[in-house]
Amino acid sequence: MNYNDATLVEVDEALKEAHIAFLSYKNFSGNKKAQFLRVIAEEIEALGQQLVDTAMRETNLPEARIINERGRTTGHCRMFADMVEEGSWVEARIDTAIPNRMPAPKPDIRKMLVPIGPVVVFGAANFPLAYSTAGGDTASALAAGCTVIVKAHPAHAATSELIAGAIKKAIEKSGMPQGVFQHLHGASFEVGQALVKNPLTKAVGFTGSLAGGKALFEVANKRPEPIPVFAEMSSINPVILLPESLKRDADKTAASLAASITLGVGQFCTNPGLIIAVEGEGLTKFITALSAEFTKALPGTMLHQGIADNYSKKLTIALSQKGVMVEGESAAPGITSQGRPLVASASAETFLKNPSLAEEVFGPFSLIVRCKNSDELHKVINYTHGQLTASVIADESELAKHVALLNILVEKAGRLIINGVPTGVEVCPSMMHGGPFPATTDSRFSAVGIDAVKRFARPVAFQNFPDALLPDELKNDNLLGIWRLYNNEWSKK
């Protein structure tokens, strides 16, 4: 089915609706917002097989993956529901008055997080459910008390329509204002740009390409009133293999990395696109084993033809660089809409001379960088851009000798992993899904886990307010029983 792009008038009206709805929705209690989020989860589940079939057809993803992603989507709706119901996320701070303080009386001041305003969310091609219409951005923005306008990703517009329908049912069942969630289509950049430019838009959530994210970031910063854009964009997720572990476990490491690189036809933001190791017996064994794994790996149909074309183009560029050697590739025949698993290698010298090799090739590809020594390995890591993740495969004893390596990696990535692969992003409070540019536009925020709500909230202080006019979170009697910093002491009283 084809959907028409929203007109500029429709964008404008959507923002006006979102703004009006925001002025009431923002004041709804945590319980009411929680109920809304839970009904969204139920309505998504009620879509049943139709949702699964539609998403499979539009994205070429297998049924198990879609079902898994649906679970993750309803899961984070319920996680944020629990969070707002509990209520402590607002970071309440209360400092009571000291009227007789010298030389000047101390006023009563209380502070909490409030929602930032209408948020524009861009559906992500690679997560038709978990990072699209009712994805983490939408759920966290709604939890914060923001209203949301989703621009559907054109590659899965029908899936997006289904989810939007479920959210609209939840709006009616929960008695929410209509404008709390709106859904627009837009295959052109103009629609996205108009949404970000609109003066009533107060923040943006985006998951996608570096070019797309950067373009929106620039539009947002050039507004008369710049607004925050959280764009999660580009990461090659380096994996560092230390020699002792590699010597012993080359085969096992190769198998787990091959599985991670080819998982979902390599279309995860946390796909390990760079493997770094010092040359030697271990690395030779590892490359042989990885090559064998890749020969066995099967090409897979990618999310859409544009992504397949882009993978093929970026792969050709990478492989045409002087000094880059193919180490292994799928032996099975493929067609043009498929991503062919391929692994190549280059010396550190080649890598350090060629900035294009540090760029993301979105698909089932990884580049092994062969270093002469530890020093060169450090240089390679320092040379890489900001990342979502960085992993180290190592024996515990050799790790202790590489504290300096971990010390650099903390500066490069939002999540460090020991003896594991970066794919598989756990949804929990301790998850950090974000990282220094170009992984995201702001390394101070996470797109996954309860803290994702902070992207869409701002603190407001209330000075000398009568108790009755304070938000419940800040009233003298802690009606909600939340954690508050009360005169410098944490308390639920």
Add this chain to the structure above:
Amino acid sequence: MNYNDATLVEVDEALKEAHIAFLSYKNFSGNKKAQFLRVIAEEIEALGQQLVDTAMRETNLPEARIINERGRTTGHCRMFADMVEEGSWVEARIDTAIPNRMPAPKPDIRKMLVPIGPVVVFGAANFPLAYSTAGGDTASALAAGCTVIVKAHPAHAATSELIAGAIKKAIEKSGMPQGVFQHLHGASFEVGQALVKNPLTKAVGFTGSLAGGKALFEVANKRPEPIPVFAEMSSINPVILLPESLKRDADKTAASLAASITLGVGQFCTNPGLIIAVEGEGLTKFITALSAEFTKALPGTMLHQGIADNYSKKLTIALSQKGVMVEGESAAPGITSQGRPLVASASAETFLKNPSLAEEVFGPFSLIVRCKNSDELHKVINYTHGQLTASVIADESELAKHVALLNILVEKAGRLIINGVPTGVEVCPSMMHGGPFPATTDSRFSAVGIDAVKRFARPVAFQNFPDALLPDELKNDNLLGIWRLYNNEWSKK
């Protein structure tokens, strides 16, 4: 004394030093950073009268103000010392592994805030101590574990040198790496620009004009790797006077507002530059009383000639707008380096037609906007830009009828005040000193209070780390006794 602008080579070297120092300083314990911050406070106090005299000479501020500001500066150094010594500011979250979870095991993940990297701080003209060399930006960045490069404000370069000297003594006494704090001069925009452009700079703190802050924000966003800029820039801090209170307390309100507008020759970011009220008996009485207060008010020498010239220019522009009437002004003669207290008024109609009237006039000036009714008052508020503060002077009974007004004000400002003036920014956890653009470049952060540290920190998750390699904050045994979210429960265990 004249100080030479730093050369581009010096800027480059400073950042290299800051980066090297960062790689060790960032790992220092909270206790060690706390001790450093406390020695900074002591060394500033040890500067004694020389600091006071120098600051008075350079800024034309009176002795009492300088002494007060010194107290605030040493006070926030000690406040951040207490914060890092206690340690819970890192927002530790721990989710332990569930190896036998189905369908996939849950890994052990732990997250905490880490420092963002070398921070460039621009000294503020209007706060030679509390928002300059050892100001809130520097102290919070050092507390976070960042290294700092301060660009001295040229208007108080000698004061800045003295404070820098005190910090350097503290570096030696506390055994800190030299590059933890550096001090450069730069009267030209080029020095500031080079500091922000340098790839090793990871964040920027700025307090100053809208033009200056926006220029740095743009430089930062155009870098190959954009970085966060927290710029606190421009705010006219609207004060809304509700009729019942005004009828009864016109004189008292006029006296307290006149004092706030003229305090420190109107050179506070929280200066009330806009007074909004509905026409009627109360407003007429108030304007008469305010006019009398302003006739008595004395001109004062401004921070420097540039600020005085700018005040005079902006004031002339405001007063030349059709429909703007002078309501009162200082009767005393003044000289060109002085700011003459003046208050004017305009109808809401005039205000709404003239965007220049919503802009900051930095100095002892305020514009009264006369509204025909409550509806027009709402329009005026909606029309104003983002603000640091918004105040309402009202009887408690009439406040209850104006919940809609408070509902809009929350969207406009970082701090709402009932029956008080916006000047006087309390340093405490509940303070929010920030607000929607153009008050600041990011309404999600505060420049005052312990939460100011969050501007310069980013979360990092550690997955599957051996306990020994985790930061102390995340080790199994809570060695530091800090608050942590442990498997979704807050605990100090």
